[in-house]
Amino acid sequence: MTVLLLSVAALIAYHLASWSPAGWIWPISAAYFTAATTRHFLWVIGIGIAQLVYSAIDAQWILDHNIRRYLFHTLGETLLLAILIGAGLAHAAAQRWHRQQANP
Template sequence: MTDSVPLRPPVLVRHFDTIADAGLAAGTVVLFVAVALGTGVTSPWQPWPGVIPVALGLGGLLFLRRRRPMTVLLLSIAVLAFYHAGEWSPAGWIWPLSVAYVTAAATPHVRWVAGIGAAQLAYSAVDAWWIVERNLERYLIHTVGEAALLALLITGGIACAATRRWRARQPERP
């Protein structure tokens, strides 16, 4: 007679959420630093004293995103605002917060997320207004591109939440 011993799931399955968060955090850090340095940030406290801590702050916040998605979004916006406060940077306002936006948009607070995003877009448009005198096309691409990205991220969060709800209603399969 064999006893049925429950099989313990593999390590990757047990720790998938942590591994995924680490990957998203690392990707955010690497992309933020690469874009900041690639666009030629010229602030006196950058690149290393400014860009690296900001990137690590944005990445580190992602480890809290599952428990406190709205807090992570708001703190990430604050970190990014601090980064942009020294001097305008072409590194963008929305894309560094992509994971935070998708996670927050998957919560019941999606209207708040859209409002926060609209406020951030308005600030970004005003912050980049100086570009209009030099290159209107670049300004429009910047502003419309960030708006389109924000809409895509919020839609992705809504789709993730809908998929999660649909799967929760499905019966267990043997």
């Protein structure tokens, strides 16, 4: 969780310092996947939603120029976040299952 929170803070600072073509989720995708494997996955979902809302507000200028690009940006980031959290949860469940099979 600490790595995820520090990564989100660093990414926000990077975006505030200058315009960046980098997305909001993919630069810290490993942190999202790893945090989703922990028992704090509800916090991960909350942090991700907050970051997506901030991303949608930050990309507001795109909406004025190109609505398709804005929708692609916001929906793409949302889909990526859902995939990362889902994959992290699936990985954690598989690990638990393997441990239960090894220790009957």
